[in-house]
Amino acid sequence: MDMNRMEMNRREFLINAAAVGGGLAIGITWSDESSAAFVNPEPWAQPLIPGTVEFTPWVSIGKDNIVTVRVTSPDLGNGIMTQFAMTLTEELNCDWSKVRAEYAPANRNLKEKNVYSQPGGILGYFSGRSTGPERTASLLQVGASARERLKEAAAQSWGVPRAEVEAKNSVVSHKKSGKKLTYGEIAEKAAVIKLDSEPKPKDAKDWWFLGKASPVKLQLPLITNGSAVYGIDVKLPDMVYAALMQSPVHGGKLKSYDFEKVKNMPGVRGVAVVDPSEPRAALDPKIVPFPLGLSAPQSAIAVIADHYWQAKKALEAMPMEWDDGPGAQWKNxxxxxxxxxxxxxxxxxxxxxxxxxxxxxxxxxxxxxxxxxxxxxCDHVTMEPLNGTCKVTADRVDVWHPSQHSQQGLFVTAHETGVAPENVYVHQTWVGGGFGRRVYSDDIRMVAAVAKKFPGRPVKVIWSREESMRQGRxxxxxxxxxxxxxxxxxxxxxxxxxxxxxxxxxxxxxxxxxxxxxxxxxxxxxxxxxxxxxxxxxxxxxxxxxxxxxxxxxxxxxxxxxxxxxxxxxxxxxxxxxxxxxxxxxxxxxxxxxxxxxxxxxxxxxxxxxxxxxxxxxxxxxxxxxxxxxxxxxxxxxxxxxxxxxxxxxxxxxxxxxxxxxxxxxxxxxxxxxxxxxxxxxxxxxxxxxxxxxxxxxxxxxxxxxxxxxxxxxxxxxxxxxxxxxxxxxxxxxxxxxxxxxxxxxxxxxxxxxxxxx
Amino acid sequence: MAVDLNINGKRQSVDVDPSTPLLWVLRDNLGMTGTKYGCGIAQCGACTVHIDGVATRSCQVPAQAAANKQITTIEGLSKDNNHPLQKVWIEGNVAQCGYCQSGMLMAAAALLKKNPNPTDADIDAQVSNICRCGTYPRVRAAIHKAAKMAKA
CATH class of the missing domain: 3.30.365.10 (Aldehyde oxidase/xanthine dehydrogenase, molybdopterin binding domain)
Incomplete structure (x- = not known):
């Protein structure tokens, strides 16, 4: 595939939103009995399967006729993934059972000059609502532009005018000749089509899917069989576990601890101290969605072991003293x-x-x-206690995290580890409740702060419920x-x-x-x-x-x-x-x-x-x-x-x-x-x-x-x-x-x- | 030390401190992460499994105490999401974030096994799991629906 032409096409999709033209799909219906769109147990972005064609960073279509939509905001149970898939389907006219969703990677957003965060600005796009006007408009445009390219590619192959080609249920067809192709079969040709003008998405009053269909959340089957991978469920080769304790008084400092007393307990591998006064990396605040100060590190200590229970037992047994600082003035x-x-x-x-x-x-x-x-x-008491898994090496950091803002998480991780943002990869997992708790990314920072003291292996850091509740925001x-x-x-x-x-x-x-x-x-x-x-x-x-x-x-x-x-x-x-x-x-x-x-x-x-x-x-x-x-x-x-x-x-x-x-x-x-x-x-x-x-x-x-x-x-x-x-x-x-x-x-x-x- | 566990019909021997809670043996030693950690003190029910058919909070069961008993986890509820509760859960769009739902489903499954036609009061008494997202009205409706399906 010609990468320059691909790039051109992407830009056109994203920029030419005001263009006119395009056909109106009619007669498409949706019923509750249709099999549903879907998503992987591991919802983060997967490498493209060979033969898959990317129309824009938002959407690709595979030879298997599966449409993949990339979702920026984490689905916290509010149905954002489903909403993204629905909005795309409205204009792409794809078969709802052939739509797959996955999370858009924040790293790609950075490398491709905010390709996912342009409409709506950097703050809004990796968190928040799924039906915001800019987001809805841009997804509808992506769907319409891809649809017209599929139609045009088919029209060219068949030597018929595009106006005679219909795109419906993931099939393009020509009524007069009876010719048909699936979206997957024509996708490669369609992705390099250049249109004279971009189609205009239809008026809201003509929607056939949005506001009419009411599909259940895509991830339900993964929830009911326990296969959805939340942050706390991530499994990686060579992974170790850390139990975390932060200063019981917010703003206090660790005075002393005695790891010797616990280092021979079963499974124990090490201790990590988080010191807020250590220097952190310099980062241009203009590119970070929320001020980094909101995720400021807290003085903390963690014990690392082969299993979480071992780490927790050792942490509880380890003698430690805290300097409470000025917060202790609040007696009751x-x-x-x-x-x-x-x-x-x-x-x-x-x-x-x-x-x-x-x-x-x-x-x-x-x-x-x-x-x-x-x-x-009040605390959010999300049912999934705070946690995250991070692997730090000299030139690359990977984090698997139940984030509420993976883009913020990326910058916070870079700030904490000193590894350049371009080399930080945040893999967005399922999230066991957010309610605002996981936006600032103070949790991802503490994960990275512990993991950087134990480099080379993935470290899963888990807050106990008590730690989660007392160290809230x-x-x-x-x-x-x-x-x-x-x-x-x-x-x-x-x-x-x-x-x-x-x-x-x-x-x-x-x-x-x-x-x-x-x-x-x-x-x-x-x-x-x-x-x-x-x-x-x-x-x-x-x-x-x-x-x-x-x-x-x-x-x-x-x-x-x-x-x-x-x-x-x-x-x-x-x-x-x-x-x-x-x-x-x-x-x-x-x-x-x-x-x-x-x-x-x-x-x-x-x-x-x-x-x-x-x-x-x-x-x-x-x-x-x-x-x-x-x-x-x-x-x-x-x-x-x-x-x-x-x-x-x-x-x-x-x-x-x-x-x-x-x-x-x-x-x-x-x-x-x-x-x-x-x-x-x-x-x-x-x-x-x-x-x-x-x-x-x-x-x-x-x-x-x-x-x-x-x-x-x-x-x-x-x-x-x-x-x-x-x-x-x-x-x-x-x-x-x-x-x-x-x-x-x-x-x-x-x-x-x-x-x-x- | 080796502890012999019978999980979802499969016998396995796990080398673990026998006082380790069953929850963490399932999750960390066996990689069965459908059973969730929520509170560690038997309050929330996210870790509910069946032990000899009884809904049990696995965070409070030392591995040793579960040895040689029949343990069923969410992964063993059905092979293919075909348990009546799983079906109505999907149809009814019950879950939100979903984290508490394995425990919720296991509590509901144990209830229906014992009591195929539960009243609201039965549900209140037997499904005491915490859901922060507030899926309770749909959980209740789904249990009633599954009970009806089984009768039909």
């Missing part, structure tokens, strides 16, 4: 909470939003409402004080927010929700950071997951103060916001949850509505409304009867995938609201395992989680669905508890609140 959780709440009495150092005359007008209103709220540190602790002055009609005229918390806290939704973006005329949002030592990071709906609770609990308090039904209050409030999705979602849950129906004593309904990703703008992001119906016994035992959800993502691509993400998001939101809390003692995280950090189980589920589609506005965006549900659930439940008991819950987790009533 009460001290931490007090520091956060005390800061609410001072003006925030940063004014995030100021509009109108909030402070002047607030106290002059007919009624003033005030509430102070709190959410604690937690959801930041946050406190907020909200005040509003209500006018004569009971609606907010002036609104004032103060928000504080540890480093890593965010004002997302607090500073860019409708209330702060013009819906209320007089607004001020302030924020401040208190110097806590605990490390934080993104956690499903960063910032939004706390701030939704603050805002929507507070609006409920405003409704009560105004003497207006909380549903009607919100309908009135959001009627002023120029995005009809909000009232559509509210009306949908109002009807479907039979809002306001007569309920027994001790029962109550609560509502909340929020948006993830709007960034201050109407018709952006995903709006989610929830109604919780709950029962609280006189003794204060909470039982959730049902959760009703309506949402507006604009449009949707896969109905069942949406339902699955909403169900999971609701349960995630319930865990956060009811259960999750990490506490601090002498600078250390106390909770280490599930008995101290309870998770809902199947018996704790609401009787019903009802996902309703009537909130969809039909707006052209296909906004994401993974993060949005988590924000609406907690406040809806809290507001329902108030309705049931008269007790207002202003802090998470609710399990620690006294909900008893008489």
């Amino acid at each position: 959780d009460a001290q931490v909470v007090k520091a956060a709440k005390d800061a609410l009495d001072r003006e925030g150092k940063k004014i995030e939003v100021t509009r109108g005359k909030p402070l002047e007008l607030l106290d002059k209103q007919a009624k003033v409402v005030e509430g102070t709220y709190y959410t604690p540190y 937690f959801r930041a602790l946050e406190a907020a004080k909200l005040r509003a002055g209500l006018g004569a009609d009971g609606m907010p005229v002036a609104f004032h927010v103060r928000s504080t918390g540890g480093p890593g806290k965010s004002v997302r939704y607090l500073a860019d929700g409708p209330h702060a973006s013009g819906m209320i005329e007089n607004v001020q949002v302030e924020s401040d950071i208190i110097p806590l030592n605990i490390l934080t990071g993104p956690y499903r709906g960063p910032g939004y997951n706390s701030n939704s609770f603050f805002i929507e609990t507070f609006f409920d308090e405003c409704a009560v103060a105004a003497g207006i039904d909380p549903m009607e209050y919100r309908l009135k409030l959001f009627a002023k916001w120029p995005d009809k999705g909000w009232t559509k979602c509210l009306n949908e849950v109002k009807t479907k949850a039979r809002w306001g129906r007569k309920l027994p004593k001790g029962w109550g309904q609560g509502v909340a509505i929020v948006n993830w990703g709007m960034g201050g703008k109407p018709e952006h992001g995903t709006t989610v409304a929830a109604v919780a119906t709950v029962e609280v016994s006189k003794q204060g035992v909470l039982r959730i009867d049902s959760i009703d959800i309506a949402f507006d993502t604009g449009r949707i691509a896969n109905r069942d995938a949406i339902a699955a993400q909403i169900e999971g998001g609701v349960i995630f939101g319930l865990n956060m609201a009811l259960n999750e809390q990490l506490t601090v003692e002498n600078g250390r995280i106390v909770e280490g395992n599930y008995h101290e950090y309870p998770m809902l189980r199947i018996g704790d589920m609401p009787k019903r989680i009802n996902v309703h589609y009537g909130g969809l506005s039909g707006h052209e965006r296909m906004a994401e669905i993974g993060e949005p549900p988590v924000g609406a659930v907690g406040p809806a439940v809290g507001n329902a508890i108030f309705k049931a008991t008269g007790k207002r819950v202003r802090a998470m987790p609710f399990r620690l609140q006294d909900l008893s009533w008489t």
